[in-house]
Amino acid sequence: MERIIIFDTTLRDGEQSPGVSLNVEEKLQIGRQLEKLGVDVLEAGFPVASPGDFEGVRRLARELRGLQVTALARARKADIDTAWEAIREGADPRIHTFLATSDIHLKYKLKKNRDEALEMAREAVAYAARFTKNIEFSAEDASRSDLDYLCRVFEAVIDAGATTVNFPDTVGYAIPHDFGRMIRYVIEHTPNIHKAVVSVHCHNDLGLATANALSAVSNGARQVECTVNGIGERAGNTAMEEVVMSVRTRQDLMPYATSIDTRHIMATSRLVSMLTGMVVQPNKAIVGANAFAHESGIHQDGVLKERTTYEIIDPRDIGLSEGRLVLGKHSGRHAVKVKLEELGYRLSDEEIDRVFVRFKALADRKKEVYPEDLAALVAEEILRIPDRYRLKYLHVAGGSGIRPTATVAVEVDGEEVSHACMGAGPIDAAFRAVATLVRTESRLLKFTVNSISGGTDAQGEVAVRLEEAGHVVTGHGADPDIITASVRAYLNALNRLEHVKANSPDKASGKMCK
Secondary structure (H helix, E strand, C coil): CEECCCCCCCCCCCHHCCCCCHHHHHHHHHHHHHHHHEEEEEEEHHHCCHHHHHHHHHHHHHHHCEEEEEEECCCCCHHHHHHHHCCCCCCEEEEEEECCHHHHHHHHHHHHCCHHHHHHHHHHHHCCCCCCEEEEEECCCCCHCCCHHHHHHHHHHHHHCEEEEEEECCCCCCHCCCCHHHHHHHHHHHCCCHCEEEEEEEEEECCCHHHHHHHHHHCCCCCCEEHHHHHCCCCCEHHHHHHHHHHHHHCCCEEECCCCCHHHHHHHHHHHHHHCCCCCCCCCEEEEECCCCCCCCCHHHHHHHHHCCCCCCCCCHHHHCCCCCECCCCCCCHHHHHHHHHHHCCCCHHHHHHHHHHHHHHHCCCEEHHHHHHHHHHHHHHCCCCEEEEEEEEEEEEECEEEEEEEEEEEEECCEEEEEEEEEHHHHHHHHHHHHHHHHCCCEEEEEEEEEECCCCCCEEEEEEEEEEEEEEEEEEECCCHHHEEEEEEEHHHHHHHHHHHCCCCHHHHCCCC
């Protein structure tokens, strides 16, 4: 069977989701899991955007040896130099350069004519070819470009050394049958197209990203650029798990293979959701909480008699196993370590010890600790950026007929300070107290609460999104006490805000869309 190359851009386009900002350690955790999952190419970031992005790409290229690490670069020598410096120590590193080709982008963004843009693209690829033979060129906004002109551009960059040419539906404008027609046209009308792999990169603005990607594959594309859980700019990208499981499930229509070990899909989805703070909607295909849930009596009866009556995918194929290791207060360190490894975490002995201490404290408070609880503990204990603000004490008073009051003690730069405030509710009161203590000017954009697992003793997971001076960050907190979880999330967001302001002053302006 022909193989479809899975190009994962969770750490580049996925991180461009509004409010998502991953630190280096979080990127490494996701990168290791993507390597375990079996992706072929990992787009690690856009190195020229910020020192933090550069360092993250370099660390990933140095460590991950089972896949190609690629870095994004505009069609500029400085960008390409920076990208190569970041990935040069990788295993078969790839430079990924791009330039817009649609008339609307040429006129309003680049202010170039078609011939000038073609020459820019050719020169960028030729320059990248000085460093490596593994080069990808993307024609930004290809789905709104003149196809004959696009063929000329692809022919020129392939002659200059491009080994992959990417056809992005940058703004999610395409319709599946027409997108497939465009891919077929380019393949049939680019004389040297056989020297390169044809790739597609689809956005989900009309909810058609996966459908467009599959249509492209049926018409000759052999690389799909995608993200875990479909995260990304605006409405997101093609969801990796949807493409992979569609190909696997419908071999009758798509006789192709991928390198993905599908048993790790759920663990990868949960890890990305936890670290990005982007909760997976319950009815999300493949990885949503309801994807294999049956409430209708007719459906339940059918599944109990024969699973395939209402399930086209065996849950075990994506890592949902019926047999499970139950973790509770009597569980030992080894069981916790094994479960962490199943979830994709590779922690040092010292880090496992720290998580185990938190695990024991949590297990004393709830009957069973679920995998999602462990993931939350790792995010809280291991993957946090250095804390300027740390919660030391929280007391709230409230109830019917009582004005809610919160007393909060926070360690600020090593010094403990405390304050009490009243509010509309206990969480509002606690947030007001914290804001007074740290003197923040940030604005709360979003507050979400999610139950990590079932039961009244479940951990509550809170995500808080803050904005200050153009910087948007998301903080996370988890605890069986939802007020404590909320304050932890608020402080985590404030810490991230301090980190972004200090280390990535150009982060927001450096993100690129393709």
